[in-house]
Amino acid sequence: MPQKTRIQTSPPLPDDLTHGGLKRPAVMINGYSLQLHDGDGFVGDSVSRVAYGEMLDAWRTLYHRISGLDPLGSKPTPAISKRRLDELLRRNGKAAAIISAASEDYAWQLARVVRRFLAHPSWQGVRRIVVGGGFQQSLVGELAIDRAAELLYQESSRVHLMTLRHHPDEGGLIGWVHLAPPELLAQYDSFMAVDIGGTNVRCGIVRPRLHKAADLTDVRVMGLQKWGHAGDSDATRREDLVQGIADMLKKLIRQAKRKGMSLAPFVGVACPGMINEDGSISAGAQNLPGNWETPRFNLAHDLCERLPDINGQATQVRLHNDAVVQGLSELPFMQGVKRWAVLTVGTGLGNASYVNTVSKKSH
Numbered sequence: 001m002p003q004k005t006r007i008q009t010s011p012p013l014p015d016d017l018t019h020g021g022l023k024r025p026a027v028m029i030n031g032y033s034l035q036l037h038d039g040d041g042f043v044g045d046s047v048s049r050v051a052y053g054e055m056l057d058a059w060r061t062l063y064h065r066i067s068g069l070d071p072l073g074s075k076p077t078p079a080i081s082k083r084r085l086d087e088l089l090r091r092n093g094k095a096a097a098i099i100s101a102a103s104e105d106y107a108w109q110l111a112r113v114v115r116r117f118l119a120h121p122s123w124q125g126v127r128r129i130v131v132g133g134g135f136q137q138s139l140v141g142e143l144a145i146d147r148a149a150e151l152l153y154q155e156s157s158r159v160h161l162m163t164l165r166h167h168p169d170e171g172g173l174i175g176w177v178h179l180a181p182p183e184l185l186a187q188y189d190s191f192m193a194v195d196i197g198g199t200n201v202r203c204g205i206v207r208p209r210l211h212k213a214a215d216l217t218d219v220r221v222m223g224l225q226k227w228g229h230a231g232d233s234d235a236t237r238r239e240d241l242v243q244g245i246a247d248m249l250k251k252l253i254r255q256a257k258r259k260g261m262s263l264a265p266f267v268g269v270a271c272p273g274m275i276n277e278d279g280s281i282s283a284g285a286q287n288l289p290g291n292w293e294t295p296r297f298n299l300a301h302d303l304c305e306r307l308p309d310i311n312g313q314a315t316q317v318r319l320h321n322d323a324v325v326q327g328l329s330e331l332p333f334m335q336g337v338k339r340w341a342v343l344t345v346g347t348g349l350g351n352a353s354y355v356n357t358v359s360k361k362s363h
């Protein structure tokens with residue numbers, strides 16, 4: 001009896017889907033995940049989300065020592081949400097004064113960190129820096145970043161500090177449209193992407209609206225899922241996190257099928273650390289549960305094994321650094337400069353720098 005062959009219902013994917021690639025048609029990734037040292041720690045530690053909390057805590061302690069009161073209440077600083085801080089800041093009271101003082105401290109630290117990065121060879125000539133991550137999504141973070149930009153301007157710095165255009169939950173997914181091969185975008189109307197952070201994982205279906213914006217300025221994220229794995233007692237091991245991501249992606253596959261999407265058998269995964277060509281992670285993933293940097297673990301291969309075929313083809317997974325991907329979501333809007341960069345404020349400080357190879361008005 002003749003053997004049955006699998007019928008391919010979609011065109012095959014191109015072969016140039018590499019992990020951690022540094023060259024794309026319009027941009028070169030000049031460097032990422034720099035670990036600049038500052039005394040016993042890293043430069044980025046002074047402007048992480050935790051660092052801002054420590055600054056705020058110091059001002060609360062000082063105010064309480066002087067007045068015997070704490071306008072922010074009895075909650076410990078890490079338990080106060082960004083939304084609550086924004087509310088207190090808008091009220092313009094004593095609590096707002098404490099928050100503003102902490103933001104001023106943070107702004108000075110951020111300006112100092114920017115200067116350190118600008119001194120690195122891979123950041124030479126950078127003229128725009130996008131600040132991403134969850135911190136900039138709050139009023140407190142936005143004001144601190146604006147103040148850091150003002151401090152840099154006062155020093156006659158030629159760099160322009162700006163915040164991420166997209167919501168940070170989506171920026172780390174949208175950036176994959178500039179890493180995926182153009183053939184993939186032409187053959188399918190959507191693909192899946194994942195953004196793994198030290199606190200949260202985000203998954204979604206990325207859908208470029210090429211019929212409206214061929215320059216990729218109009219990209220939508222559908223079915224966005226967000227999982228706070230750091231606070232999940234069922235996600236204390238590396239295997240738990242990988243399986244949780246696979247389960248989220250399976251839900252998206254089913255959703256795409258119900259909606260009749262032409263979903264590519266491809267997943268772009270953004271994660272912390274240095275990404276090797278074989279899909280392994282060599283450094284920088286210390287905020288994730290378990291050991292992600294051992295040569296015996298390959299995230300791309302492990303995730304592939306847990307995913308079903310899509311449209312009759314085995315699903316392929318490709319990795320890149322999370323700051324690189326989030327920064328690339330800004331690429332269509334960076335055509336006026338030659339060199340630019342991104343800093344992502346989260347559990348740690350992600351970073352990447354770029355050189356545009358196709359620009360109408362570069363300098």
